[in-house]
Amino acid sequence: MPKKIVVIPGDGIGKEITDSAVAVLKKIDNKYKIDLEFSYYDAGGAAYDKFKKPLPEETLNAAKNSAAVLFGAVGGDKWDNVAPELRPEKAILGLRKELGLYANLRPVKTIDALIKYSPLKSDIVRGTDIVIVRELIGGIYFGEKCEREKYKGTERAWDLENYSIPEVDRIVRLAIKIAEGRRKKVTSVDKANVLATSRLWRRTTAKIAGEYPMVKLENMYVDNCAMQLAINPTAFDVIVTGNLFGDILSDEAAVLGGSIGLMPSASIGEHTSLFEPIHGSAPDIAGRGIANPLGTILSAAMLLRYSLHEEAAACDIEAAVDEVLAAGYRTADLFTAGFKKVNTFEMTQAVIGLIK
Incomplete structure (x- = not known):
């Protein structure tokens, strides 16, 4: 049976970093034959703009019926004046409560x-x-x-x-x-x-x-x-x-x-678990392709370990991330002279290239 992974990009850089993590998971799936199936849903400010609520029932129901949830980030200045009960952050709080x-x-x-x-x-x-x-x-x-x-x-x-x-x-x-x-x-x-x-x-x-x-x-x-x-x-x-x-x-x-x-x-x-990087939505760099995807990629490794019990696959991702950093690849947040400056896509491809 396919392992259904619900992907909730959210706001800001959420789409860029979850796209990176999904690309890595697809490479892992090709190697380990886990049979992953991805579906995408809205939450946070993006959901508020479409549905006037930060956590639509469709998103919540999909999460409840998934093997795991891969979450990006929510929030941003755009929604600062939204009523407190409708703020983007209510999406993650609602998921915590409803998913236990x-x-x-x-x-x-x-x-x-x-x-x-x-x-x-x-x-x-x-x-x-x-x-x-x-x-x-x-x-x-x-x-x-x-x-x-x-x-x-x-x-x-x-x-x-x-x-x-x-x-x-x-x-x-x-x-x-x-x-x-x-x-x-x-x-x-x-x-x-x-x-x-x-x-x-x-x-x-x-x-x-x-x-x-x-x-x-x-x-x-x-x-x-x-x-x-x-x-x-x-x-x-x-x-x-x-x-x-x-x-x-x-x-x-x-x-x-x-x-x-x-x-x-x-x-x-108790049934479904959620995996996300701890950084925020970083709306100031959203859409520029310079976000660091490694926190989300490592969250995908945790998804493999704790929800799917694929320890070898999780270790494969973590080893690739360590090797990429040891080789000197750096996104803008970590770059200093003497290293290889890469964008979000290039960092993701460097990780994927090390998963043989």
């Missing part, structure tokens, strides 16, 4: 060819290889909230943080499963010295870890974790944490490798 995308995976790997682009000293960042596992549909972002109320004679607002044991259980088990295939270490990040939800998180994590004696568990407060990512990133293997802390830490870690344009991500659901 409970975990976001952010791999952070520093390769030798790009060490000089990292803001950290090379002896600190060399060898960094982390996966951050962030709980994605719970916690303070999805808790009850009040925008404005009177309390003791003054105005206040509030957001409620809460987690249940089942929510913590499934995200921690996923993190441990990932660690089993890596260096067998999980760092659980919380604020258990202050927050009741973090104490539940820590109790639950300890109980689950007891079932996996081959994986080492360490607990770390979020403020210390933020510091250690900057001074000792190679100490981490898999980091697991809640929605708020994961949002902040994954963005901090994203700069370790030297370019946000290289960073892929996966949002794991």
Whole structure:
């Protein structure tokens, strides 16, 4: 049976980078005979312009019935004055909710060819290889909230943080499963010295870890974790944490490798999962053919690994990306004198040329 991949380009550079990733996947499909089938749907500002809604039912239904979703990016200045509930960003939030995308995976790997682009000293960042596992549909972002109320004679607002044991259980088990295939270490990040939800998180994590004696568990407060990512990133293997802390830490870690344009991500659901680069829609360079496609191409590798269980194919793409960068190919965001400046298409073709 064909593996149905729903492609949602979105806005800005979304079409350019998803086109690149699809081209690479087609080359992989030709080699490994996976039988991929691609279909395209609108979301974000592009969908709002056509349908007056950022996430059409047709797009959502197609995503629900797919093997995986390859997503570009949404948003841009064009839609700044759209009503909040109709903003392009509501598309990705809606997909997370409707697809039950409970975990976001952010791999952070520093390769030798790009060490000089990292803001950290090379002896600190060399060898960094982390996966951050962030709980994605719970916690303070999805808790009850009040925008404005009177309390003791003054105005206040509030957001409620809460987690249940089942929510913590499934995200921690996923993190441990990932660690089993890596260096067998999980760092659980919380604020258990202050927050009741973090104490539940820590109790639950300890109980689950007891079932996996081959994986080492360490607990770390979020403020210390933020510091250690900057001074000792190679100490981490898999980091697991809640929605708020994961949002902040994954963005901090994203700069370790030297370019946000290289960073892929996966949002794991109970049935369908979604894969996207972490950079934005970059409307200022849209249509110019200079966007860096590697984050999306590496997201396609994650699609193969986590949704289709095609590990060899995923590794093939990742090795090709490493080799292209080692050979000195650079898009405009990474180019400096002495390297080979290429556009989006040329970078994509260089990757495809290395998949034999």
